[in-house]
Amino acid sequence: MDFIQFWRIIEKTRQGNHTNLERYEESLAKNLRSLTPEEIIGFDAKITELTRRAYRWNLWDAAYLINGGCSDDGFFYFRLWLIAQGKQVYEEALLNPDLLADYINEEDEECEFEAIISIAWNVWSERTGRSVDEFPVGEGETGGEPVGKSFIENDPALAMLLPKLYQKFG
Numbered sequence: 676m677d678f679i680q681f682w683r684i685i686e687k688t689r690q691g692n693h694t695n696l697e698r699y700e701e702s703l704a705k706n707l708r709s710l711t712p713e714e715i716i717g718f719d720a721k722i723t724e725l726t727r728r729a730y731r732w733n734l735w736d737a738a739y740l741i742n743g744g745c746s747d748d749g750f751f752y753f754r755l756w757l758i759a760q761g762k763q764v765y766e767e768a769l770l771n772p773d774l775l776a777d778y779i780n781e782e783d784e785e786c787e788f789e790a791i792i793s794i795a796w797n798v799w800s801e802r803t804g805r806s807v808d809e810f811p812v813g814e815g816e817t818g819g820e821p822v823g824k825s826f827i828e829n830d831p832a833l834a835m836l837l838p839k840l841y842q843k844f845g
Contacts, residue, residue: 688703731823736836758791
């Protein structure tokens with residue numbers, strides 16, 4: 676699967692579902708059911724690649740502000756949520772995480788979406804008749820440190836680094 680096909684699936688899934696994760700999950704499962712098992716594996720591989728690309732301290736800072744704190748797992752789920760927002764939001768956030776303030780309301784639930792990966796695994800299991808445990812999972816997290824300057828909890832510099840997010844969530 677290439678990134679054009681991947682982002683098409685995400686955009687098709689998002690239509691009318693971007694604020695309701697339960698409907699998003701149902702729509703994504705429906706869209707993945709039209710793929711071959713190999714394409715579903717490719718979809719999962721693209722998620723892995725995109726989460727690695729977003730393994731950056733400035734995005735972790737943004738997740739920390741938006742979600743009122745952010746553990747290692749929480750940051751992984753935040754990056755999955757970011758991918759689910761579509762190509763434009765994802766790419767803008769990589770360039771300037773502060774722009775996420777334009778897309779998120781204070782009333783929104785936590786910006787995390789752990790289920791996006793299990794949906795692909797479950798649909799693959801349905802399509803192949805094999806156990807989810809047999810899904811050929813990629814290498815997962817990058818290990819090591821995120822790219823960029825180190826994250827410091829409650830750092831007053833966050834107000835300068837991410838002024839829009841800090842004003843909204845800080």
